[in-house]
Amino acid sequence: MSLTSEPLLDDAVPPRPGRADTSTRLRALxxxxxxxxxxxxxxxxxxxLVAVSGIWSETFVPTIGTIWDAFVNLSTTHDGVxxxxxxxWWEHLYMTLRRVLAGVLVGVVAGVLLGLAMGSVSWLRRLLEPWLTFLRALPPLAYFFLLVIWLGIDEAPKITLLALAALPPAAVAxxxxxxxxxVALIEAARALGASxxxxxxxxxxxxxxxxxFTGIRLAVGMAYSSVVAAELFNGIPGIGGVVKDASNYNNTPVVLVGIVLIGLSGLIIDGVLRAIEHRAVPWRGKA
Known part of the structure; x- marks a missing residue:
């Protein structure tokens, strides 16, 4: 038997990252x-293709170039306007985000506290759950006009509407x-003397x-979907107010720009919430 044999595992040269690892990363990206x-x-x-086909009038389906021109007009001063x-557009978006932030903070905080109470006290859950379900089933426009009657047309009804839209998802979740x-962890903690x-x-x-956190993300989505309704009255500055006002004059390009801005900002906010959730709940999906 020869003394020179295959190298031991300890002496083996560790594999260097090669093309396989690079291709894997590229596929992941x-x-x-x-x-x-x-x-x-x-x-x-x-x-x-649909816009230039002539199936619908450009008033209803404007081309991408027309939509881009509307975005440029929203970003600049043109003809003295x-x-x-x-x-x-960023000033409109800022006002909308400020309203959403205020409404979501009130709705989420109230919803989470209410959910903690309802989940911990059974009789309180039975008492409040029908009212919560009733509120969750109502579309925002169903009670927005009532809020306008009660609170006027300034910021109060808008923020209240967004808070009421955000509260049920957070509370239910x-x-x-x-x-x-x-239950086993709860009983173990009580057995160890925890109050x-x-x-x-x-x-x-x-x-x-x-x-x-899932409920909070749903709450933000519900509040954001109620932006146009919240800005029906006295909503300018505000993206929802722009969409509503432009629709009155069949200004479809501006309506589409507003919709895109609302959607993109919603995606960014959801990404931020996902990042916060990943930091706050690192064990999710692992245990």
């Missing part, structure tokens, strides 16, 4: 960013998450966080 970008490009091509209704907290407040703080709340 392509799957994450390439497919969404491809879908956008395909949508724009199909939309442009500053943007749209004397505000640039938190209630379900608290009710589904692991009710300590059980809620150290066991129930961490267990409910993943579903609560």
């Amino acid at each position: 392509g799957s994450r960013w390439g497919l969404p970008l491809l879908s956008v490009v395909v949508f724009l091509i199909v939309y442009q 500053r943007g749209y209704a004397d505000y640039y 938190t209630t379900a998450a608290v009710s589904a907290a692991p 009710r407040a300590e059980v809620i703080r150290d066991v129930v709340v961490p267990a409910a966080l993943p579903e609560t």
Whole structure:
């Protein structure tokens, strides 16, 4: 038997990252960013083909060039007019985001606290759940005019509407998450002498966080989908107000610009919420 044999595993040279690792990373990047970008490009091509086909009038289906011109007009001073209704698009978007932020903060905080209470106290859940379901089933326009009668046409009815839109998803998700907290962990904490407040703080709340964050994201989405309704009256400056005002004059390009701005800002906000959730609940999907 020869003394010179195959090298031991300890002496083996560790493999260097090669083309396989690079191709894997490229495929991952392509799957994450390439497919969404491809879908956008395909949508724009199909939309442009439909717009130039003449099936519908350009008043209803404007070309991408016309929509771009509307965006440029919203971004500049033209013919003595500053943007749209004397505000640039980012000023409209800022006012809308400020209203959404105020409404979401009120609605989410109230919804999470209400969900914690309803999930922890069974009789309170039975008492309030029908009212919560009733509010969740109502479309925003159903009670916005009542809010205008009560609160006027300034900021109060808008923020109240957005808060009422955000409250039910946050409350329902938190209630379900608290009710589904692991009974074994709760009983173990009580056996070790933890008080009710300590059980809620150290066991129930961490267990409910993943579903609560899902409810918060849904709450933000519901509030954002109510922006146009919230800005029906005295909504300028505001993207929803721009969409509503432009629709009165069949100004479809401006309406589409407003819709795109609302959608893109909503995607960014949801991405921020996802990042916060990833930091706050790193164990989600792992345990």
